[in-house]
Amino acid sequence: MGTILKLEDICYGYTDGNYKREILKHLSYEFEEGTFYTILGPSGSGKTTLLSIMAGLDKQESGSLYFQGENLNDIGLNRYRRNKIGVVFQSYNLISYLTGLENILTAMTETDNPLPSNRKELAYALLNMVGIADTKADRMVTHLSGGEQQRIAIARAIAGNVDLIFADEPTGNLDTDTEKEIIRLFQMLSEQYGKTIIAVTHSNEVSRFSDHRILLRNGVLNDL
Amino acid sequence: MMNFFARGIRYIVRKPTKSLLLAITFFLIGNLVILGMGISQASDNAKTLTRKKMRAVVSYEVDYNSFWNYLDNIEDSDEYEEAVRQFPSIDRETAVRLSEDERVIAFNYMQTNIAYTTLDHVPLGNESEDRGYGSYIDENGEEHEYIEPNLMIYANFYPDMIELEEGTYTIVDGRWYSQNDIDTAAKVVCITQEFAEVNALSVGDTITISNNSPSEFEMDRSTYEAAGVTEDDFNLELEVIGIYSTPEDVDPSSENFRWMSPYESPKNRIQMPMSTQVEFNLQMVEIMSKAHPDWYEGADMDEIRESSYTPSKVIYLLDDPLNVDEFVADHTKELGEYLKLNANNDTFRKMARPLDTMSFFANIVVWIVVINAIVIISLVTALTLKTREYEIGVLLSIGVSKLKVIAQLFVELIIVAFIGFAGACLSGSLIAGKVGETVLEFQTASDAQYETEDNNYYVWSDSTDYFTTVTQEDLLSEYHVAVSPLLIGEIFLLGTGVVLIAIVIPSVMIMRLNPKQILLEQN
Numbered sequence: 001m002g003t004i005l006k007l008e009d010i011c012y013g014y015t016d017g018n019y020k021r022e023i024l025k026h027l028s029y030e031f032e033e034g035t036f037y038t039i040l041g042p043s044g045s046g047k048t049t050l051l052s053i054m055a056g057l058d059k060q061e062s063g064s065l066y067f068q069g070e071n072l073n074d075i076g077l078n079r080y081r082r083n084k085i086g087v088v089f090q091s092y093n094l095i096s097y098l099t100g101l102e103n104i105l106t107a108m109t110e111t112d113n114p115l116p117s118n119r120k121e122l123a124y125a126l127l128n129m130v131g132i133a134d135t136k137a138d139r140m141v142t143h144l145s146g147g148e149q150q151r152i153a154i155a156r157a158i159a160g161n162v163d164l165i166f167a168d169e170p171t172g173n174l175d176t177d178t179e180k181e182i183i184r185l186f187q188m189l190s191e192q193y194g195k196t197i198i199a200v201t202h203s204n205e206v207s208r209f210s211d212h213r214i215l216l217r218n219g220v221l222n223d224l
Numbered sequence: 225m226m227n228f229f230a231r232g233i234r235y236i237v238r239k240p241t242k243s244l245l246l247a248i249t250f251f252l253i254g255n256l257v258i259l260g261m262g263i264s265q266a267s268d269n270a271k272t273l274t275r276k277k278m279r280a281v282v283s284y285e286v287d288y289n290s291f292w293n294y295l296d297n298i299e300d301s302d303e304y305e306e307a308v309r310q311f312p313s314i315d316r317e318t319a320v321r322l323s324e325d326e327r328v329i330a331f332n333y334m335q336t337n338i339a340y341t342t343l344d345h346v347p348l349g350n351e352s353e354d355r356g357y358g359s360y361i362d363e364n365g366e367e368h369e370y371i372e373p374n375l376m377i378y379a380n381f382y383p384d385m386i387e388l389e390e391g392t393y394t395i396v397d398g399r400w401y402s403q404n405d406i407d408t409a410a411k412v413v414c415i416t417q418e419f420a421e422v423n424a425l426s427v428g429d430t431i432t433i434s435n436n437s438p439s440e441f442e443m444d445r446s447t448y449e450a451a452g453v454t455e456d457d458f459n460l461e462l463e464v465i466g467i468y469s470t471p472e473d474v475d476p477s478s479e480n481f482r483w484m485s486p487y488e489s490p491k492n493r494i495q496m497p498m499s500t501q502v503e504f505n506l507q508m509v510e511i512m513s514k515a516h517p518d519w520y521e522g523a524d525m526d527e528i529r530e531s532s533y534t535p536s537k538v539i540y541l542l543d544d545p546l547n548v549d550e551f552v553a554d555h556t557k558e559l560g561e562y563l564k565l566n567a568n569n570d571t572f573r574k575m576a577r578p579l580d581t582m583s584f585f586a587n588i589v590v591w592i593v594v595i596n597a598i599v600i601i602s603l604v605t606a607l608t609l610k611t612r613e614y615e616i617g618v619l620l621s622i623g624v625s626k627l628k629v630i631a632q633l634f635v636e637l638i639i640v641a642f643i644g645f646a647g648a649c650l651s652g653s654l655i656a657g658k659v660g661e662t663v664l665e666f667q668t669a670s671d672a673q674y675e676t677e678d679n680n681y682y683v684w685s686d687s688t689d690y691f692t693t694v695t696q697e698d699l700l701s702e703y704h705v706a707v708s709p710l711l712i713g714e715i716f717l718l719g720t721g722v723v724l725i726a727i728v729i730p731s732v733m734i735m736r737l738n739p740k741q742i743l744l745e746q747n
Contacts, residue, residue, distance in 0.1 A: 078539025
């Protein structure tokens, strides 16, 4: 298995008055393809900041990121988000005035990756795969439960035919049963479809089922 | 496909309250814009249509008003006399140069004069037709009546007259006089069909005209006889070479019809080369110089001959009535002092004043509405954007470019704007029509109330014959506020412009958005 994402000497901090707080300190790490990672750490340790940098939503102060050997600066953050990765958020972040299907189609429309011409059928298939029936797929997302919305968010994350999925507290708003179903979904994506999952979580349940657990502490990553 | 366009449409349909409120805003704006633009366009159309109905003629003439005003301001009597001696006259070279303008399709360079004939004139049928100018008692104690002229000579220096170009005159027999006839001062004449019929004349016949009243000869017979001048010396024999028809006639319903003399009827008009007319005048000068040599003492006959060619009217027929103002503006500077190109514009401008005033205010309304619309739509969009930051953050997080986010916003606004404007087009024509008519009525009434008489000197001139008489009623009858396809196009174009400008501030706001911040705040 090759490296899908490489972090090299990443630094990030912010100034609070006269005091400069360093969140990430010369952080380096390599994520392997087809692996389900969970990043753990105490509150305020910089987990979400790290995920934002890795997902191309924010920029590090120094250091470099490489996706499959290519520097993110060369790819461009917008193109990176569009074609290389998918993101699942704690609060699902679906577009409220679209149906589940339309949320998936939005991601499919935006990607430059090659997709089959029958995108609608593919979108239904993806939704079925994450446990959303066709009838629910055509409903407005605001009319669905939290678990159903998170499933749709996962389907949207992979809709662009990407290999790397980031998840920020993906089960934070869900009950225990639903949490288990979401974990199973991540496992399936990793094991059966070779996707790399990097999830930031507080949940022991999520981390217990991941392939690799990493602790973020004092601005650096350490394998557990 | 779920691109920005599809998402925009879904937003409009699935957030109907917001879309409806925005559409109502655009509807109200649209109505005001249609009101302004409709009134303005209707005013312009009314002026253009009326202009098109008017004959495309421009008269090159002496500006008597300004010359009299100039004379009024001279206090020194010598200077006054000198100024009177330098009475302005039409410049022949300028007149010909103007006729070479590509917009001129025909021009009349002519003299008109009254004449006497013993032939019958075409009857007018008015009560003063056979009246005399008065009477006198001769040395034998007999009373004689003055005889009034019964013919009007139209003498042109070029054969291609405006009336022939326009088809007002149609040759029914024979021919019109040619350039050769003009060059040789041929004694030829063209007469109207009615005059020919009254006198049983046909082509090849001759008629005799005189430029002196027989009664006047009688009054001064002894002087003339002493100078060897006979009554026949005042006569000119002309060969009829053409008979033409003309629809021109006197108007029996006109105010001055009852006082009209026979020569004022277009049916009693005779057409001849200007050179022939000049020679006829010079013949008179020659007679008078024999009878009254003291009148012509020291006079230069060549100078008299040259000045005899000064036209009494120069009229240009242009290719398009809408070119008239431009033609006047282009050539006015070439004219000498106290000369002008008259396009009957003063009357037209005066008539169009209510329309101009209304159009002016309508345009101001449009600009105020447009500026307000930009501000309102910018504010509404910017405020709406705050509530949509989350959605924008999501779109940015999945790689949608900021430009596409702006494009979606534009699509949403433009569709709603078009819906609002479409409604406004339906209601706007009714509102604009009613408001326009009411304001116009008020404006016309106000203008009439405050109308003041211009201090114009009256100068007799029959050049006005060439101008089409239009009244303010004619002009206002052309005023119709209608939502034409052109107006609809303009309104939608304006709407697009408003939306484009209104979206600038929200776009700047979007460009400054950071997806991480938005999404973290939401989480």
